[in-house]
Amino acid sequence: MTNFPKPRKVGKESMDGRLLDAATSGDSVTMKHLALEDPDVLLGTTAQGNTCLHISTIHGHEKLCTDALVLNPSLFWAVNANDETALVTAVASGRTALASNFLRCYRELDLSRDAILRPDIHGFNALHHAIRRGHKELALELIGAEPALSSAVNKLQRVSHVHCSDERLLGIPESSDRGAIGYNALHAAVRNGNSGQTGQPET
Structure with missing residues (x-):
């Protein structure tokens, strides 16, 4: 099982504005271009600690979520200020299709079970x-x-x-x-x- 570096939990706002716009609108193409320029850009967070995966999850953009996880699987267990992983955010927000998609990614990417067991705050x-x-x-x-x-x-x-x-x-x-x-x-x-x-x- 592969381990990946975890992004910062909460802190100073560090998300690229272009990535924030892409995650909000579901623009996977722009997200990929940004990641090609700088792979670490996907680990940027908002002031609330949300990654691009959290934001895209809230807005229900399944393709961007999947593409972001393929590019950086560590996003699966990144948590925001409320200790929510994107999976918890998906379920709590009623995004059941996205939650199911996250479970497929969990299996296919052979991620740490901590990523799925982690509770919120x-x-x-x-x-x-x-x-x-x-x-x-x-x-x-x-x-x-x-x-x-x-x-x-x-x-x-x-x-x-x-x-x-x-x-x-x-x-x-x-x-x-x-x-x-x-x-x-x-x-x-x-x-x-x-x-x-x-x-x-x-x-």
């Missing part, structure tokens, strides 16, 4: 966000890519009531483990009226 990983927003198929896809996501516990000592439960989720041993505060992704699924599948009363 509140302790929510991509699976937590998928479950909270009711994206059942994406939640299952995330678990398929990295089963360890289901055992992660958030720092807020709570998970939202959502509608997302499936035998494939319940069948993962790690998803039934309790963390220090007793909540995990499985509990989020069960707490929304899916308790019949586990025999536990709804709380």
Whole structure:
């Protein structure tokens, strides 16, 4: 598995204005030209710590996101001021197609599992966000890519009531483990009226 240097997490605004415009509009051609001139340009960040991948994700530009990851895979685990990777940003923003595309890149580029397991500043990983927003198929896809996501516990000592439960989720041993505060992704699924599948009363 290849390791890549990580871009700065947060700091002084350093993103080339041309790259910011390209990421916002989805102009992959300009982004590629800029990267050819200076490969490190893709690691520039806004004042909020967002990379071109975060920005393009927010705007739903799948092609630019894919092209940027091919040019610099380290963007996959770059985080912004809220500790969000582009994957977490995609899920939290409801960009499910982009999130699925990121999972394909994760597998194809053989990236570090830390890139997919990393939670945001509140302790929510991509699976937590998928479950909270009711994206059942994406939640299952995330678990398929990295089963360890289901055992992660958030720092807020709570998970939202959502509608997302499936035998494939319940069948993962790690998803039934309790963390220090007793909540995990499985509990989020069960707490929304899916308790019949586990025999536990709804709380």
